[in-house]
Amino acid sequence: MSNALLARFIPEARDLLQSSASGLLRLEKSPADATAINEVFRAVHTLKGSSGLFDAVALTRLVHAAEDLLGEVRSAQRELDSDLVDMLLDSLDQVSAWIDHLERHERLPDDADRVCKAAVGRLRDRLAPAEAPASSDPPAEEKPAAEIGWIADMAEADRLALFSDAARGHPVLAVHYVPAETCFYNGEDPFGLVLQVPGLGALDVVTREPWPPLEELDPYRCNLAFRLLASGARVEVEHLFRYVSDEVRIDQVAPDALIRLAGAPAPGPLPVVEDFAEEARACLERRDWAALRTATAALLALTNPELSTASALRWLDAVSAAPFPNAAHAAALIEAVATGEPPRLGSADVEPPRPVLATLRPRPGTVPADARDAASGDVEALARRIVAAQRCVLAEAQALDRVRAHVGAVATVLARLLPGRADDGLCARIAAAARVAETDGDAGPLLDLLGTLDDATDGGTAAATTVAPGTASVVPAPGADASAGEAARDERGAARMLKVDQAKVDLLMNLIGELVVSKNSLPFLARRAEHIHGSREMAREIKDQYAVIDRLAQEMQGAIMQVRMLPVSEVFDRFPRLVRDLARKLEKRIDLVVEGEDTAADKTIIEALGDPLLHVVRNAIDHGIEPPAERRAAGKPEQATIVLKASQEADHVAIEVRDDGRGIDPAKVRAAAVAKGVVDAGAAEALSDQEAIRLIFRPGFSTAAKVSDLSGRGVGLDVVLTTVEKLGGRVAVTSRSGEGTTVRIAMPLSMAVTRVMVVEVGGEPYGIPMDIIAETVRVPRERIKTIKQAPAFVLRDTVVPLLRLARTLGCGTAAADVAAEAVLVCRIGGAPIGLVVDNFREGMDVILKPFDGVLAGMRGFSGTALLGDGHVLLVLDLKELL
Amino acid sequence: MAKTIMIVDDSPTMLMSLDGMLSKAGFAVNQAKSGEEALASLRGGARPSMVITDLNMGAMDGIELIRSVRKLPGYQFVPMLMLSTESQQAKRHEAKAAGATGWIVKPVDPAALLQVIRQLVPGA
Amino acid sequence: MPLRFDGPTVRFEGLCMVEEALGLVEHWRETPPGTVDLSTCTHVHTALLQVLAAAAPAEVIPPSDPTLARFVAPILASRRPLP
Structure with missing residues (x-):
């Protein structure tokens, strides 16, 4: 997971x-x-x-x-x-x-x-210096256990059982729980909660107000209050009531507080009581508890169980039955039996007051946990040391097999220490582990938990997870509701979005690609039906079917393309930050205006746009925008503006980066280009101003006087041009000196399917991307002239240089003696060129697969495509080839 | 019959994580990505045994959601938990006043979460 | 239905939830409470229990779950006010 x-x-x-x-x-x-x-x-x-x-x-x-x-x-x-x-x-x-x-x-x-x-x-x-932690309030005034009067209201049998637990090391808690009258409207069920109190041993329920007649009863106003005794661990009880901590009071009860006599006082001194008292005192003197119990049982059998004397005897039995009986209690009870008075148990061994639950937790709205930690680092260190000490105690007890004797104390310490430092879940787990230690005598789980606590750098426990590579990126799917039932249940009008694994969309894309290619085999089949099997009718039927499948495949492809569409904001979003940082660094003032960020294009295009755009924007900030002083001198506002704008035009997405900086000076560009040997002086002079500006995209060109660490990283804007053109896009730049520069990048909306024309050269088919082909012509041999030692022909008043593709590809030509050459007129970098091929064949859509493996470095080819008849078509990259 | 727990969080990661914990423990899970979506689902008749909502969400935050759910007929008594962090203790009181039953501290510990659900949902 | 009304007898079955409390009160406003049979119920919400406490039906058959039976009893007997 x-x-x-x-x-x-x-x-x-x-x-x-x-x-x-x-x-x-x-x-x-x-x-x-x-x-x-x-x-x-x-x-x-x-x-x-x-x-x-x-x-x-x-x-x-x-x-x-x-x-x-x-x-x-x-x-x-x-x-x-x-x-x-x-x-x-x-x-x-x-x-x-x-x-x-x-x-x-x-x-x-x-x-x-x-x-x-x-x-x-x-x-x-x-961060603001953290305030000193709110001085912890003195523990709320607590009644000593002996003063919790309502304990006497509990059934004696329950108290006896709890006393026996307490004698065996399970401290007894007294919980007073008065739920809010409106608690049901918080989804609470107070009785349900009470039933879950660990070690619940006695329950008494009272009412806020006397029950009204049913006619007036509001069943949803809680009229009950709960008083209970339990022998569970305090942390667990506190944890259970953590959502209602201010409605609950939890006190630890000393065992002797449970000893309250029930029943009516004896009407007069009982005859055998004196004898019993004498014998019992003797037993007590000898610490002969067994004998004391025998004597007690004997008298109890003779006594009316309704009398308080019987109650005293029952308690005396309980005290004597404890593993380490308390002699003072026994003595007091013997005297109570003897005199018929309530026992004088004294209050010396009443448990010291303990803080109630509410004060253990930092009060709301004081100091954030971390600020508090920061200010009280030494307290944290102390806490850590205390935890470590508990581990030592436990580990030793474990080694000596005396866990039960010590775990109670450890649990108490942790219960006071942890709330507020560790999360609720951890507290609960520690409480549970402590209980395991108490019942099973095995401190292993508790030790392990304390170990994690000790290791953890802060209070929380980070859920340890092993994780595997996640390569998915997010593709928003403009989703129609898949299920109508869901739609009916769901009142929202908003489109549901699916987050789909990128790989799944890519798979769909590949499959539709294969389908498009397979579909292309149908015309071959039609041709075979007609030429080889001589069935013209069958050929026509196949062509009809082909038309249907072709349309469906195209629609499907369009739909899948839509899924791959991403808004340009994906790339635009990084620019506000970039512009801000660069502007601050260069001490320029720049306002970035972003427009049309919702314009969408294929994911591949969007992703590929990032780097070229980055370069153009950096260039604008670095070279285009003047420092504030220079702008002021030029009568411009000190704050420059860069507009980043996207829009869709037909099948292209156009991205414009416009600045109001100093613009590009064509004269300087010419001079620089000549100086750097990018062009010769004559050619530079022949260029129009706008053409001269385009020189900045030539490899080896950079107008920056000094190379800054921003845009001048040893690469020029030529990288922009190369990247964009590789994806079938175009770059245009216009500039007015002193007014600013606009760079316009036009990219196809999608690029997954390439339309190619298949040509034959040396008997082999090659694909040539359709978007660079201007036209196909048959040129009679006699019209081919040699101009400057190179063949060329004239097409509508333009001289078109000719290139024999067979020669370029290094293969023989099949037809040497034809009257007219098949010439493919292409536009590469704006100039026409004629490619002589053996023959033209059909145009088709192909899924271009780049070379991989050892072929990856092969130049002159943009990749391969599978043809409908199973052949592999090599698709030429003419820009590289020529 | 599996009890249904509705979880509301604008973080898909949290939703997935909670869903994982709850489904593994045998609960049916009803996810909502916003308070608005949760309310629509409840109005549409989803009857979860418990609602667990994040505190910090877009237009409608967890406390507002809890307040709105308590006003919906049939949901006055459903247990509702708020997901919060250690540093949001003040918000817990606000949430209780709005009708929350309790809270769960993030990051959510599966054992603690299930323990709270068993504490508040009878028969879970 | 976890609550089954049979004239003066009301049978609680399985998980008896808070929503039932109003129905129970309304039932008893019309039909005076008779026997309440909790023997097959596994959980009773506080709201229902306080209706039982207020109505004080003539006979209550306790839940067969001994723990539930033990701790339901003090609620049914809750007559004393909070000090």
Whole structure:
């Protein structure tokens, strides 16, 4: 499960990081934006919560520290300045890097703890000095056990049983529980809760008000109050009542507090009592408990059980039956039997007061747990030492097989120490383990739990999980409701979204690709039917069927493409941060305007757009935008604007990066290009200004006087051009000196299926991408001229150089003596070129598969495609080939 | 018959994790990604034996959801738990005032979660 | 239905939940309470128990689960007010 869980978590974490970062940027601009701070806080908070599911303690801690800071910002304790934003963004970046690492390696990097410590330290330094922990209130005034009057209301048999438990080391708790009158409207069932009290030994129920007649009874107003005695562990009882802690009072009861005589006093001194008292005192003197019990039983048999004397005898028996009978109690009871007075048990051994449940927990709204920890580090250290000491005690007891004798004390210490330091679940597990130790005498589970507690760096236990690579990314599916029943039950109009594993969509895409290719075998079949089997009718039927399948396949393909569509915001979202950081670094003032971020395109396109866009935007900031002083001098506003805009145009998505910077000076570009040997001086002069500007995309060109660490990383804008063109896109740049520059990137909306024309060269079929083919012509031999030692022909007043593909590919040509050459006119980089092939064949849609393995480095081919007749088609990459 | 638990959280990871814990323990799980979705599902007749909701969610937070559920006919008495962190103790009181039965601390420990459900849902 | 009304006799069966309490009160407002049979019930919500305590039916057959029977009894006997 954890693998799938991690795979689910990673995209969620990235979404949350993204919204935190963009929220922070908005906040920096308008610090009073309450929506933004709430959003950021919520995102970070959710991230903290989800990250806790994985073994990524460092990550959770760092996010936690960021959350604390944001919490202060939100409660207006702190102003958000740019430095703080920097610091928070850095933390988010670190978390983001860890998420990447988690995705690849299923764990955090080895240095995560160290990095976390440093980063948390920086954040904590900015945190308001934590207030001293609210001085713990003195334990609420507690009645000594002897004063809990209602204990006497409990049935004597129940008290006797509890006394026997207490004598065997199970402390007795007195619980007074007055549920809120409205508790049923909180989903509570007080009696259900009471029944679950561990070691419940006696129950008494009283009413808030006398029962009214049924006509006036409101059954949903709780009129009951519960008083009970139990021999369970205190932590467990406190845990059970943790949701109603302020309605409950829990006291530990000294065993002698249970000794209350029931029944009527004897009407007069009983005849045999004097003899009994004498014998009993003698037994007590000798500490002969067995004899005392015999004597007690003998008198009890003669006494009316309704009398208080009988009750005293029953208690005397219970006291004597204890493993370590209390002589003082026995003596007091013997005298009670003798005199008919209530026993004088004294209160010396009444248990000292213990804090009630409510005071164990930090009061709401005081100090966040971590701030408190930070301020009271030494208290935490002490707590840790105490836990360690308990482990030693237990371990020794375990070794000596004397666990039962010690576990009670250990459990008590832990019960006081842990609430508020460890989570409720852990407390409960420790209580349960303590009970196991008490009943079975085996402290193993408890020792193990204490071990984890001791090791844990903070109170919570990180759920340890082993996780496997999650490679899925998120594809929003514009989902129609799958089930009508669900739709009926569900009143929401909103579309349901599915998060689908990327691999599944890719599989669909491949399958439809195969279907498209298989469908292409039908025309071959039709041709065979006609030519080989001579059935023209069959051929036509096959073609008709082909038309139907072709249409369905295309629709299906379109539908699957839609699933793969992502909004450009996927790439745009990183830019606000990037622009902000660069602008701060370069001391420029830049406002980034993002438009059309909902425009969608195929995932591959969107993902491929990231790097080219990054380069263009960096270039604009670095070279285009002037420093504020220069802008002021030029009469421009100091704050520059960069517009990042996406729009859909027919089958293309257009992305525009427009700045209002200094623009590109064509003269400087010409000079630089010549100086760097990109073009010769003559060619440079021949270029129009706009053509000259395009020179910046040539390899080896860079206008920057000095190479900054921003855009000038040894690569020029030529990388942009190469990347975009490789994906079938185009780049255009326009610029006006002093006014700004616009770079326009046009990309196909999808690229999964490529339309190619099949040509024959040297008897073999080759595919040529349709989008570079301008036209096909048959050129009579006599029209082919030799211009500058190269063959060429004139097509509608344009000289088109000719290239024999057979020669380029290094294969022989089949038809040497034809009257007219088959020429494919292509446009490569804007210039026409004619490719001489042996023959043209059909156009078709193919799924292009790039070469892999040893063929991956082969130049001149963009990949292979499977044909309908089973042949493999090599698809040429003419830009590389020529 | 398996008891149904409704879980409400805007984090798909938390939903998946809770669903895993509950399904494994034999509960039927009704997931909702927002308070609004949870309310729609309850109005539509989902009758969970318990509702577990996250505190921090988008438009409608956990406390508001609890308050709204208590106003729905038929849901005045259903046990409702709020998922919260150690640092949100003040919110627990607010949640109780809104009608919550209790809370679960994140990260959720499966044993503790099941223990609370058994504590609050008879027959679970 | 966990509560079965049979004239003055009411039988509690299985898990008897809070929602039933109002129905029980209304039933007894019309038909004075007679015998209450808890023998086959496995859980009774507090709200129902306090209706039983207030109505004080002539006869209560205790739950067959001894623990439940033991601790239901003090509720049915709850007559004393909270001090």
